Amino acid sequence: MRLPPIRFRAASTAAPVLAANTRIARLARGGDIAGARKVFDSMTERNVASYNSLISGYFLNRDPSLALALFHRMPLRTSASYNAAISGLARNRRLPDARALFDSMPLPLRNVVSYTSLLHGYVREGLLPEAESLFALMPERNVVSWTVMVEGLVRAGRVDDARRLFDEMPEKDVVARTAMIHGYCSCGRTAEARALFDAMPKRNVVSWTAMISGYVHNNQVDLARKLFEVMPERNEVSWTAMLTGYTQSGRIDEAADLFCAMPEHPLVACNAMILGFAQHRMVARAREVFYEMPHRDEGTWSAIVKAYEMNGLELDALSAFRSMQMNLVRPNFPAIISVLTVCASLAVLNHGREVHAAMLRSFFDDDVFAASALITMYIKCGNLSNAKRVFDTFGQKDVVMWNSMITGYAQHGLGEEALAIFDNMRSLQMVPDEITYIGVLSACSYTGKVKEGRKIFHSMSLNSSIKPKAEHYACMVDLLGRAGHVEEAMDLIRNMTVEADSVVWGALLGACRTHMNHEIAEIAAKKLLQLEPGNAGPYILLSNIYASSGRWREVTNLRKVMSSRNVSKSPGCSWIEYNKTVHMFTCGDILSHPENSIIIKMLEKLDRLLKEAGYTPDGSFVLHDVDEEQKAHNLLYHTERQAVAFGILKIPKGVPIRVMKNLRVCGDCHSTIKLIAKITGREIVLRDANRFHHFKDGVCSCRDYW
Structure with a gap:
């Protein structure tokens, strides 16, 4: 933009110029840099302060290029002009430009502020060698420049070097001493930090809070509390630091008491309390804090989403995330990661796509951790093509x-x-x-x-x-067992270099179920019951083996043992996403769905079509000693079939039906869904507890090897 012709006058300009300068500064601080420029362009007379105000405004609004261009057009530059430009460029991460401007600065104008502005930029960017070189060249130093250098060394973990420099300081103020306290606390040397704190001739609330936070950071909560109790003046930061110390150390009751005692409840404290309650599975208390807050920020919404996610309340987490967006709150990084985890867990692809869009709007898509979570979400939603697209387009993969x-x-x-x-x-x-x-x-x-x-x-x-660890051996046992090499898998376990855990024995027991090896199955089941007496899995797998061979007495005995030990089997459930709603189907509870009547009719219709196509129910997958007709009836209402029937009713043709199940799909349902895919011409994707099955044209992607 070309500047109009101007007449430049000294700083003692008339009142209208002073008023215009004030207005430029005010508009720039409010984010209206275009308005500030308009006022500047309309001025017929300007002074150095006019230029400095607009240049500072450009830097404040993250436009260093225009700031630098305007600086170079100034008819007259003072030390303050140079210093403001150097500082602004450094804050905007334009350090080469800041250094070039510093080097071009006339020596008579260069002062301690010029050096310190550039020094601060180097320290902020972690360029410590450059900072040390510049510090050594400084003809004079003030307490600020000394403190900036001490902070740089502390940030780099060079605490002893920072202390040596601190001891050389001709004058030490409370900021320098507090920086040194931070440094000692950051590397766990709280005793030295406390000695420095006690020796301070004057302390402010920041130094008190630094020492309290240092104790908290190093899990010395009781020492922090003692200091907190004698603190002459507390602020929100000190209260919140103490609160965070209790929540992080698992002392949730003390955290709750402190929270109630706080004179005010700042957002940071409320957010910490929500997460603290969530970590102790006290979701109702977390929700109570959330709803009592008069104001919420992105951290608050992120905390409640995380609270739901970490406690298995995935649907509530999705609902909270939607409410967050409806309230026009842009999700932060933790909220994005939490809701991606939920979408992956539930395999709700439509929600996952919306989160992906939110990531793009918030520029989180270039973060490697977020991209990995996004890939995992697409994979667990059964959409490998999107996962591969994200993977292929990402630059530096880890x-x-x-x-x-x-x-x-x-x-x-x-x-x-x-x-x-x-x-x-x-x-x-x-x-x-x-x-x-x-x-x-x-x-x-x-x-x-x-x-x-x-x-x-x-x-x-x-x-x-x-x-190799237990997890790698478990994979090998599973590999050998699936292929029928059960004896070899057993030998591998005997020769393991680490102790076999429940995952290893579980893999072996699963192989025994597939290949009906009763002898090794009983060995594996006994080992599992020793390792995890409260886990229902071994009982269920062994029941499967007994039931498949008609050994109903053993099945009954196992059920009695489970009952006496209060071991309960997780109920089978399946779910499907439709119209941004997750529809759940639980074993033995089909009537609870609001559209149960049409689902039952579709199940009965499919059953007729299946029988016409030659389907015969496999009663070996019913773990009760009942007649064949009852077995067929039980199989008809397995939850994955209910979800598939609902999908056929609701999901448009040409769109894959995506069903999730919390347990391993049974063999009869696997055969049935293959046939349903063929007779209906639909593509069905089923994710069970172990893997994905893609059914199309009567064939499954697993090739019946699962």
């Missing part, structure tokens, strides 16, 4: 992103693709970690690649620093 793709392909039964990603990862010199090997071994297991799995497992300890 090992977590590679692991997400390998695990994703494994869960979808795409062993070749998982191995290809693994080979590509290694060809790019990316070092696999423990999770990588779990993912690739799982891929081999789900697709029957025994030879490849053996090779990878044996090469893991030979060609890397990673030694």
Whole structure:
């Protein structure tokens, strides 16, 4: 923008110029930089302060290029002009420009403020060698420049160097002493921090809070409380620091008492209290704090979303996130991660797409952690193409992103693709970690690649620093067991270099269920019951084995043992997303759904079509000693079939029906859904507790190897 011709006058300009300068500064502070420029352009007379006000406004509004351009057009520049420009460029992370301007500054105009402004920029950006060089060149230093350098050394973890510099300071104020206290506390040296605190000739609320926060940070909550009790004047920060100390150390009752005693409840304290209650599964108390707050910020909404997510209240978390957006609150990073976790858990693809859009609006899509969570969400929602698109378009991938793709392909039964990603990862010199090997071994297991799995497992300890852990052995036991090598899997367990845990024995018991090996199944079940006496899984799997071979007495005895030990089986449930609502179907509770009548009619219609196509119910998957007709009836109302029937009724043709189940899909339902996909011409994606099944044209992606 061209400036109109002007007549420049000295600082003793008339009152209208002073008023205009004040207005420029006020508009810029309010974010109206265009209005500030308009006032500036309309001035027929300007002084140095006019330029300085608008230049500072540009820097304040994150437009350093226009600020620098205007600076270079100034007819006259003073020390204050140079210093404001150097400081503004440094704050806007334009350090090369700040240094160039500093170097071009006439020596008579250069003063301690000029040096300190640039010094502060170097320290802020972590460029400590440059800061130290500049500090050494300073012809004079004041307490601010000394303190900035001390803070830089502290931030770099060089606390002893910071102390040496601190001791050299000719004058020390409360800011410098507080910086040193922060430094000692940040590396756990609270005794030295306290000695410095006690020796302070004068303390303010910041120094008191620094010492209290230091104790809290180092889990010395009782020492923090003693200091807090004698603090002459408390502010929101000190109250909140003390509150956070209690919540982080698990002392939730004391945190709640302190919260009630607070004279005011700032947002930060309320947010900390919500998360504290959530961590102790006190969701009702967290919700109570949330709804009693007169004002909420993005941290508050994020806290309540996290509270629901971490306590398994996924639907409430989704509802809170939607309310957050309806209240025009832009989600912050923790809220995005929490709701992506929820979308992945529930496999609600439409919600997940909305969160992806929110990520783009908030510019979180270039964060590697957020991108990994997004990939995981798409994978667990059964949309591998979107997951691959996010993966391919991301720049610097870390090992977590590679692991997400390998695990994703494994869960979808795409062993070749998982191995290809693994080979590509290694060809790019990316070092696999423990999770990588779990993912690739799982891929081999789900697709029957025994030879490849053996090779990878044996090469893991030979060609890397990673030694096999229980999780890797569990993958190998699962791989061998699925392929029918149950005896070899048992030998592998006997020769393990680490103690076999419940996951290892569970994998073996699952293989025994598939291949009906009663002898080894009983060994595995006994080991599992010793390790996890309250886990219903071993009882259920062993019941399956007994029921499949008609050993109903053993089934009855197992049920009696479960009852006497108060072991209960998690009820089977399936769910499906439709019209941004999650529809749940629970075992034995079909009548609770508001549209149960049409669902039952669709189930009966499908049953007739299935029988016409040659379907015969497999009663071995009914764990009760009842007649065949009752077994067929029980199978008809399995929750995954209810969800599929609902999907056929509601999901438009051409759109895949996506169903989730909390347990492993039973063999009869697997066969049935294959046939339903064929006779209805629908694509059905089922995610059970272990993996994905893509049903289309009467075939499943798992090739019946699951």
